[in-house]
Structures are given as structure tokens and as C-alpha cells.
Amino acid sequence: MAMNLEAREALSTLILAITKTGDLYLDPDQVKQVKSICKKSEVNVRTAYDLLMIQLKRKHAQIRYSSTQLIAELFQRSHVFRELLVADYPIFLQLTVGIHQHPLPPPVVFAEKTKKLAISLTSEWHAKYGPVYKQIALGYEFLRYHLKVDFTNLVPVTDEARSAEQRAQEELSRRIRQRKYEKAAVEIEEMSEDIQDNVRKMGTCFDILVPKLDDESALNAIFGVPLSNDKEQQDTEDTEESEDSRMETDEDDMHDNEEASVVAWQQQYDPMGVHDNALGTNRYKLTINVNKDNPVDVQESEDNAEVFTTLRECYRLIVKKHLPKVTEWMDVLMKADHEPGEQRAEYDQLLKKAIDLKKGVADAKGKSEDLGVNMDTMYGPYDEGSDEDEEELEEVEVSLSSYPRNKANNSNKGKQPSINRQNPEPKKPKNSVFSMQGQDIMEDDPTYTGGSHVTPVRPVTRPNTDKAKAPPSDPAPEGNETREELLARAPLVPWDDDLALWDKKDMAFNTSGLEYSHRFLGVGDGSNLVSQDTLDRMKMRTRIYNPELPKEIKACRFPMSNGRLCMRRDLVRCPYHGLVVPRDKYGQIQLPLEEGGFIRTGEEVLNDEQEAALIERAIAAASSSGGRGGDASSSSMSARRPEPGKPNSKDTSTWEDIEDDVHLALGLEKIEAPRKRSQGGVKKKKTPSKPPSALVNLSKPVDSSRTRLMRRVASKASKDSVTQDEAVEKSSSSRDARLNRWQ
């Protein structure tokens, strides 16, 4: 008996696992385990049958599909299982095909699959066992006669059939691969010329822009002409190994240069390296920092603008077209089948070509990026034909990450900023005085239209008025320390008109002296000043009170006489049971918090004063949480709305939370609240480590076009608007009717 129980346990977990995965095919290992258990005794087969029927009755097509597959496995094997299933054959068909007005549960795809599987199983079993098991024959007849199922062209479900299906799939994919390969081969033939051309062109551009070390004339140009930034030029020479390292002034410096000729030249004429470092001795050490971010520092100027333009075009071509293409070819070639013989040779050739192309393209791309040509800077400063708007657009797209590099460059080079457009300004906040940090609060204000009206406070020092080109305003000029401190101390308030006046003691109006009294500012008392009263009023600000309603209104949960809990949801006070306080699942009042969130109410009877005080407190809490700076006007505004109820932050502090806190503090395990459904709880606990099941969640509402539409149409707002429209229409029509009556 104990053995039996064990087997039963094992079977039930296995069958649950198999049917709950929701996969299309069963896990062969698990199926094998089930079979081995069933093989041991008939009782186990019966158990398996019972469990499977339970699973089959679940209202989920995926579970049913898996169960049906397992049933098919066992049906093939066990005589007892056959007897059992045959006795319930109508029910089996009911659950899998949906006869007798028992439609299959969703998801539809799997329901359809289950149906097909069951029909083909029926046909298979009918052929095999039909003469012995009348029920199967009857089921077959039933399907054929009543459901008009066509049994002639069914996909068989046996293993061979499945493997055949797989073979067909493989064949198909092989053919697709072959076709892709052929296409790629043709394309490589066609396009390799173009790509190579392009790469060659870019190579020429690089040659023009970056002097080579073995180029005598270029070297002469470098060393002969005193350049303002000698160091940078040297950096250029140390090109592509973009490693930031300290190099010693002697041979080590040269070590990095692969150019043997240069070494030879040096050893011949300049053994001490005087020419190189302008130092007669190598006892000194010279440290050179190679700029990691911008190893090749070739500036774009009017002279080489043409070259850069060409380079950009080529670069774009490479990035947009050639590189993806080459990568795709590589993919296709790697996946293609290797067939021996001539094709193999051809394949190797193609692969080599593709690899070469890829290398060339990647090289060219990398080089041009080193030169500062990338997708972010598709237009140089000397590009013609790119109109102003486009330029602006490109500027905006510059990422902020380029900022530090830019800074470093600037500090290195001293004064030669921003000719190169690849180093633009980071965007500054538009309003530096008020810095609009309260903007997010302002967004809630319906009267707020945005900060577009703010004028730049600091005049632009540079002659070019383009804001983006302006250099970064120095954040802290000397002598402004006190202002900094003040700013740090200053209260942060959203922008409003009163900020212009907040520190004014008096305000003169109408300085023109033409009129004595002002239309809006009122009649002055002789001194051309706005009256104190008006000024005070101007310093006030309007605040739109935005009450934060609790997202979820808790139920009253007062234990009623019929044993249930009161389901009313009120903000503060249930009209029948008084104040809404947190209660446990039996409706018992939970202990109040020390913060004074709740008054301990033994009974629902509360006299009016207490209640008024409570509401007041709730309102105060709500308004204080709603926003800072709740001055007189705001509180008077909020007082008009007695609605804001319990602050929801307090509602969450239930007994469980307190308990959890205590347990956490003591280092104990968290106590799991007992679940209503024991089975669900068990399921959860059992499978935390398992991969998530592929079962479709049926409890979740389906997101179809219809439901979306319904959500939109059936929403309260739209319904209200419709009823409003109707009301308006009705009233207008009745008005019209009344008008017509007099005609």
C-alpha cells in the first residue's frame, strides 16, 4: 500500500508537470517515467487514467492537448488503459473534440490542435481496435456522420509521422539555406566590385588626410613647418594603437612605429633622437598622453572639406549598405551546407572573398570613425547644400556622452574651440535662474503651457547667435560663491508671476508720468506707487489644488450580522459602520499605528466632533503630501473639497507588514499568509525554480481589438460625453420644437 501511495504521488507530480508545461511536444523523459511507473502494475495505470481525466477536464486547451498526447501514449501500451478510456470514450471526445455542445476552452490555437489530434487518434484507433472496441467505432461513426469529419486526408500522429514531419521541415530549411547561398554568391559577384571601389576610395581619402610615416615629404612637412600644436601631431603618428600609455623618449617611442625605414633613418642621422624630441640627451623623460578618444586629430578645415565630404559619403554607404550586406553574406555562408567537390572549392573561394571584404569594410569604417566621421556627424561645418533646419536637427541628435571628450580636448588645446562641429555643446537647461525644477509639478497645472516664454537671462557673449554653438558658460565664476550658497539655500518654487515681485517693497507704476491713475493697477494715492494692498495681492500666487485620490479604496469590511463583511468602499467613513479602519480577514479592527493614523474605535459610534477632527486631519495630511508650500490660499482651496480621505500610505501598514518588519528585524523567515486556494499555494511553492510554464494565462482578459475598442468606448469618460451630447441634443431639439410651435 505504501508502495502504491508512492507511485501515486510520483505519477501525480509527473502528470501535472507534463500537462502544465504547455509545450507543443511532451518531454520524452517524463513520458518515459510515466510509462515505467504504469508498467509496474494495473493499479498504477488506473491511477494514471484518473489523473489524466482530471487534467483533461481542465478548462485550458493547452493542458488538454498535452493530456491527449499522454493518453495516446498510454493507450498504445496498456490494455487496462484502453478498457478504461473506451468506457469513457464519449466523454473523451467531448473534452477533446467538443461534441455534445461542449465547446473547447481557449486558447483557440491549441483547441484546434487538440481537436485535430483527437480526430486523428480516433481514426487511428478505429483502424486498429475498431472491431474490438465498439465505442471507438461508434465515436468514429459519430464524428464522420454528425460532425462530417473528413478522415481521408488526416495527418497521422505516430512517431514516424512526426519524424517525417521533422524531416520535411529540415528539408525545407535546407532548401531555403541553399537558395540563400546561391543568392549570396550572385550578390558577392555583383557587389564586391562596388565595395572594393568604395573601400579604395576611402583609403585614398585617408592617405590624403593622414600623412604616413614612410612618406618622406609628409614627414618633412611635419617637421619642417613649426606647428602650433606639435604634440597633437605626434599623437597622430602614434595612430591606430589607441592605447593610452607612457612612452619613454628614446627608442621606445619609435618602438611602436612599425616603419622600419624610419628607424633606419633615425639610427643613421640621429642616434640620440635629437630630431625627434628636440632633446640632446635621453636622460630626461618626456611623458606624452595619447588621447584615447580622438587618436587621429585631423581638423576639418576649408582645405580638406572636400575630402571629408567624400569620406562621409563613402562612410554612409558603408554603414548603411555594405556592412550589413557583408555581414549577411557571412551569416549565409557560415550556415550553408558544405558539400564536397567543386562546390566546396567554390564555397571556399566565396568565403575567402567575403572575409576579405568584411575586413576591408570594417577597416575603413574604423579608420573613418577615428577621423571623427560617424553617423552622428554626417554634415561637416563646410558642407554646402545642407540647409539650416537639417543642421539643427543633426545638432540635436548629438549625444551628451561626447561632452567629456570635448572638454578634454578643449583644455588640451587651449583656445581653439568649436570649429569642428563634431564637438558641440551639451544642451543646457533653458532657464538657469529658476532652472524649472518645479516643472514636473507645473505640468499638472492646466494653465501652464510650458517654459517657452522664458528669455535667456545671460547675454550671449559670442558673436554667433546660434545658441548651440555657444561655449559652455562657466559654471562658477569667482566671487559668486555667496550667490551659490544663497542659491543652495533658496526655496524651490515653481515659476510664477509673483517671483518677479517677491522681494519688492514697493512698485512704481506708470513711470511715463502721463496719467495719474492706472486702469488696472488702480488709482494711486499721489505717489506713483502701487498700493500696498495690490502689491500684496500680486505677490500671491494661484495654486491649482490637485488632490491625490487613493488608487484603491479599501472596503469597509465591518463584520455584518449575516457573517459577511461589509463591501462598501468609502474614502473616510462608511455610512453604516462609521470610520473605515484596517481590519483583518475576520473584520476585527487591527491595532492602530502610533503615528495616529487611526483612532482606535471600539464601536462604530463616533460623535460628530471627533469625526470632524479626523476629517480635518486627513485633509491636512492629504494637502501636505500633495505639494509643498501650502499657503493660505491653497488650504482654502483644498478646504472646499472635503473628499480627500485617508492618505493611502497609511492603509498599507497592515498587521502583516508590521509582522514582517518584526520578523525581518529578528532575522526570521517571512510568514506566508495562508492562501485561500490550497492548491494554488502548493503549486507556487513547488515550482519556484522551474522555468515558467508556457501555459497561456486564461484569467487575463484577452487583448483583442474588440476589447481595446470596448475599453475606449465603454470608458466612463466617453459614456459621460455621449450622455452629455445626448442631453444637449435633446434640449436643443426640444427648444427647436418649442420654437416651431409658434410658427
Place this chain on the structure above:
Amino acid sequence: MNSRRTRSRTWNRSKCTSLLYQAELGLVRPSALQGHYLSKRLLDLTLDPSTTVQREHVSAVNTIDIEEAEGRYLLSGGGDGNIFIYDLEESQREERRVIKCMAGADRNISGHKGGISRVNWYPFDNGMFTSSSFDSTIKVWDTNTMEVACTFDLENKVYSHAISSKATHGLIATASSDPRIRLCDLKTGAFTHSLPGHRGTVLSVEWSPRHEYLLASGSTDTTVRLWDIRKSSSCLCSLDLHNTNSPPLSEANVAHTRTVNGLAFTPDGLHLVSTGHDDKMRLWNLYTGQNTLTNYGTMIRNQFVYNLTPLISPMSTGSPTYVFYPSNDRSILMYDLMDGSLVKRLTGSFGRITALTWRPRTQEIYSAGNDHDILAWGPKNVDRDNALQAMADQDTWSDSD
């Protein structure tokens, strides 16, 4: 449950062999032997895999009947208004028996215009049968020519009719949507009686096999009434579910809490079985007219306004009597008539079973279903030994499992 059944079966078998020996010695009556064999075969009843009744009807088969004279011809009436006769002895000896239709009465001019509600063979001769239909007529047919010999028009939907298998009076009792039960005389072709008493549609009517003038009827007014057609105030009593001592014709007497739609006398005529929409089956003692309070459990499903007659197996001494109930959940429930225990549940039909009939000679049951099919249920043939069965009985576990 299952083990108990197998035990009882082996017990039966050993008892049968010993009984055979005892019968040979003359120690027991032959009837006891017969009873035990009958009981054994009944317990082995299952869907007969080798017998197929050809499908003829194009709608639900509402009623079937097998004649008592030869036990050979099966009569079926369908919702399409057609009546067919099958010869059950056709290809009896063959491995796979296909019972073909030998004659049929289509919906021709003389035939029924509506669905057939009940067909009955004339109990004494298979040259004649009667049929009632929802087109409000009862027709008497000549079997040999398959033509209507006589038509009774009741002007109401006829749900059932019955001919006494005992009496010589030749009266057809009718159950129709008219609360009165009318008796049609085969001799004159006219109505002889009209029995008032019911207050709703009469759904079932049966003659007693013991007393030729005793008639039972069940109605939607939840009552079962017994009638003696010889008396002027013919209603004898209305059966009372609670066995109170109220007068026999009291208004308070009800047999079921909801519509009564099936009645069956036991073959000895001492008991009456009634079924109703309250998903109950009740056994009445006709000697006292009291409810025997036999509890048949909660498996019964019955919800259609339709005549649904349970089938009672032949009685024999030494073996219990069984009652077969065509439940609406597409199964046949086999109960022990006297103690109410569920003996077996016969499943396999794909349609709701509408009628059952008994073939006495071979201990077979035929069932009509609303899936247009007639099914044969026979005792499992343990002697049958063919390759297919052997294959089906085999377990095919692979070694790797």
C-alpha cells in the same frame, strides 16, 4: 466496487457449474439454473462490438420495440416520422453481425406527418403494430403490406400509447397533451372511453400485465394515477409519494415533485416503477399502493418532456431483478430493482438514449438514441476468441520503458 463485481462474477460461475450438476441430479429446479444464467449474463452486459444496426433514420430514433411472439423483429420510429423494421436474426451466426432494415414506412401520404412518439407491436401477433405520433394521430399498421389499417385522430400531440399484453379487450390507451386519457378500440376503430382526472399533459400510460383492466398513467401534474376502466368513476387512486393516510384521490397526493414521464410495471405486475423530472425513480407497491421508498441514488438525469420508460429485466427466482434506466447523460444505469443499488453503468452511446427494449431470447438490450443510431448491448462473449481480441487484450510495453 470493481473487485466486488469480479468476485461476484466468479462466485456466480462456480455456483453455476455446481448448479448445473445439481440440476442434473434433480436437486434444484431448472428455473433456478435459468435464473442464475440470466443474472450472470445481465451482469456481463456491455456494448456488443460485433453487432451493428444499420442506420436508417435521418433524425433521432424516438422509440423501438421488439415483438414478443418471435422475439425477432425490431420496430423503430424516428423523429423524422419514419418507421423501420429490422430482422434481428439476420446473419446471426456471422462473426460481424449487421442488422439490416427489412421494411420501412416512409413519410408517405398514409404515414405520419410528424415525429413518431411510440411504436408498439400488437402483443399477440407480429402481423400488426401501432404507432403514435406528434401529428396527433395513432395509426394501426399491417406489417405485411406496411400500410395503415386504421387511424385514430386525437387532435392533440400523442406522447405515448399502450396495448395490454394480457387483455382480450384490444383497447389502446393514449397519453396526449389532452388531460383526458382516451381509449381506442381496435375492434371498432372508435374511441370507447375518456378518463378524466389529470390536470396536465399525460406523458405515459401503461397497462398492467397482471390485471387486464388496470391502467397506470403519469402526467405533468406530477401525479401517477391508477385506473380501473370498468368502473364509471374509473380512477382508483393517485399514488402518494409520502405514504400519508390521505384519501386515495386526494389532491395532495403526488408521485413526484415534478413532471412524471415514465412508467413501467414489473413483469409480475406487483410493482410499478415511475420516473420524473425530479431525477428520481420510484418503486410503488401496487398491492398497497404505497411508495416502497427504494432509493436509486442521484445518478439519474431526466429533463426532457418526453416519454422515457425504464426497462425491467425478466424476473426469475433466485436472481435479482434489474431495472435499466436511460439517463439523459448518455448512459444506461442498471439498478437492482428491489434494493436500489447501482449495479452497472453502461456507457458508450454518443447520443441521448431515448428508448430501451429487451430481447428475451438472447438477453440483449437494444437502445435507441438521438444520434440516429440503434445500439445493441449484449452479454460479453467470453468464449469469443479471435486474433483481434487477443491483440487488444495485450499490453505492449516496450522494454525501454
